[in-house]
Amino acid sequence: MxxxxxxxxxxxxFQMYYGMPNKIKxxxxxxxxxxxxxxxxxxxxxxxxxxxxxHLVFDGETNNPNKILDSNYKANRVDYSKEEAENNPFFQLxxxxxxxxxxxxxxxxxxxxxxxxxxxxIVKKYQNDYKIIICSKDSDFFQLINxxxxxxxxxxxxxxxxxxxxxxxxxxxxxxxxxxxxxLTGDQSDNVKGLLGVGPxxxxxxxxxxxxxxxxxxxxxxxxxxxxxxQILENKDRLFTNHQIINLMNVDPYELDFKKLDxxxxxxxxxxxxxxxxxxx
Numbered sequence: 001m002x003x004x005x006x007x008x009x010x011x012x013x014f015q016m017y018y019g020m021p022n023k024i025k026x027x028x029x030x031x032x033x034x035x036x037x038x039x040x041x042x043x044x045x046x047x048x049x050x051x052x053x054x055h056l057v058f059d060g061e062t063n064n065p066n067k068i069l070d071s072n073y074k075a076n077r078v079d080y081s082k083e084e085a086e087n088n089p090f091f092q093l094x095x096x097x098x099x100x101x102x103x104x105x106x107x108x109x110x111x112x113x114x115x116x117x118x119x120x121x122i123v124k125k126y127q128n129d130y131k132i133i134i135c136s137k138d139s140d141f142f143q144l145i146n147x148x149x150x151x152x153x154x155x156x157x158x159x160x161x162x163x164x165x166x167x168x169x170x171x172x173x174x175x176x177x178x179x180x181x182x183x184l185t186g187d188q189s190d191n192v193k194g195l196l197g198v199g200p201x202x203x204x205x206x207x208x209x210x211x212x213x214x215x216x217x218x219x220x221x222x223x224x225x226x227x228x229x230x231q232i233l234e235n236k237d238r239l240f241t242n243h244q245i246i247n248l249m250n251v252d253p254y255e256l257d258f259k260k261l262d263x264x265x266x267x268x269x270x271x272x273x274x275x276x277x278x279x280x281x
Contacts, residue, residue, distance in 0.1 A: 001129075001130060001131045001148070002052040002053065002130055002131065003049065003050070003051040003052050003053070003130065003131045003132075003133060004051065004052070004053045004054075004055070004122075004126060004130040004131070004132045004133070004261075005045075005046070005049055005051035005053065005054045005055070005133050005135065006055055006056075006057065006119050006122060006123075006132060006133070006134045006135065007042070007045070007054070007055070007056040007057070007134075007135045007136070008057065008115055008116075008119065008134070008135060008136035008137075008138060008141075009056045009057055009058035009059075009096075009107065009115070010058055010059050010115060011135075011136045011137045011138055012038060012041060012042070012135065012136075012154070013034060013038055013058075013089055013092075013093065013096065014089060015041070015137055015154070016034060016037030016038045016040075016041050017033070017034035017037060017038075017089040017092070018089075019037060020033040020034070020036070020037045023086065024036060026274075026279060026280060026281055027280075027281060030085075030091075030095075030279075031085055031086060031091065031092060032092065032095065032274065032279060032280075033092075034089050034092040034096070035092050035095050035096055035099065035274065035279065036270055036274070038092075038096055039096075039099055039268075039270040039273060039274075040270050041154060043267070043268065043270065044154070044156070045135055045152070045154050048152075048154075048159060049133055049135075049152065051133065052262065053106075053130070053258060053261040053262055054105060054106065054261060054264055055106045055107065055108075055122070055256060055261050056100065056105060056106070056107035056108075057107070057108055057109075057110060057115045057118045057119055058093070058107065058108070058109045058110070058115060059109070059110055059114060059115045060109035060110045060111055061109075095277075095279050098277050098279070099273050099274070099277060099279070102273055102276065102277055103264060103268055103273060104263040104264050105263075105264050106256075106260045106261045106263065106264075113251075116138065116140055116141070116248055117248065117251045118254055119134060119136075119141070120141075120144060120248035120249070120251045120254075121251045121252055121253055121254025122254045122256060123144050123149055124249075124251060124252075124253045124254070125253035125254055125255055125256075126256070127146065127148050127149055128148065130148070131148055131150075132148060132149045132150070133149075133150050133151075133152050133161075134149070134150070134151045134152065135151075135152045135153075135154060136151065136152075136153075137153060139178075140178075140182075140187075140246060140248060141248070142162060142167055142175055142178050143175055143176055143178040143179050143246075143247070143248055143249060144175070144248060144249070145162060145163070145164050145167050145175040146164055146175065147164060150162060150163050171204070172204055172208065173204065173207045173208060176249065177207050177211065177212060179212075179243055179246050179247045179248075179249070180203075180207055180211070180212050180213050180216075180243065181200075181203050181204070181207055182194070182242070182246045183213060183239050183240075183242035183243045183246060184198050184202075184203040184206060184207075184239065185198060185199060185200060185203045186242070187246065190245075192242055192245060192246065193238070193242075194242065195231050195232065195235055195238075195239070196231065197227075197228075197231070198228075198231070202228070209222075210222075213239055213240065213243055216232065217232075217236065220232065220233060
């Protein structure tokens with residue numbers, strides 16, 4: 001079975017931008033440390049996975065549909081429109097696009113939805129035909145893990161492939177139930193609020209006992225803790241809103257043009273790409 005590597009572009013950009021030990025300027029005075037980190041990591045990721053096809057997805061500048069469900073969604077994120085170039089990874093993004101074009105990589109910006117939804121739609125369309133590896137630090141992708149889908153968390157020598165068996169070992173339940181788990185505990189990174197006092201241990205027990213949210217509410221009378229039962233009952237709307245925001249499994253299938261996904265050929269040296277585009281030192 002051929003391998004399809006899907007890369008969450010913004011996740012990799014932020015990881016490498018903030019992971020670089022120093023600020024680096026080129027001869028024109030432009031900051032390029034994020035570009036160097038991104039291209040270097042991309043090269044290593046390809047070497048570790050050896051994919052047949054590669055596609056990168058970046059978040060576009062579009063209104064987030066999840067904001068309609070919850071106005072506080074991602075309200076905790078930095079507003080980079082107010083940041084100067086020195087502290088703004090997005091200033092380096094156009095140069096990254098130039099490099100990807102030069103190297104013949106297939107990539108896109110999401111338009112009507114988030115990058116997560118695009119990647120999930122691709123998974124839904126092709127998960128039975130390809131071995132799919134999603135490269136991202138975003139744990140929301142764990143819900144998509146199955147026998148043909150893995151999540152790769154790049155960290156150099158400490159990189160980890162989250163397979164189905166590895167996920168179950170860590171969480172003690174099936175990947176598809178991660179949506180229920182996060183609905184209960186909340187997700188601090190996205191500013192999604194869960195139930196007060198419900199942490200990983202309690203959420204895991206609830207899932208082991210009742211499974212998904214629908215089954216939980218069908219069996220509320222079996223919960224012994226009156227406090228927990230009241231919490232779940234009083235916050236039904238919040239829990240199902242959380243579920244709708246976090247859930248990536250109901251997105252529409254997303255079709256790719258595979259003729260454009262295998263145009264990348266061979267290895268590259270980051271500095272050579274930068275110099276050829278006039279971005280280097």
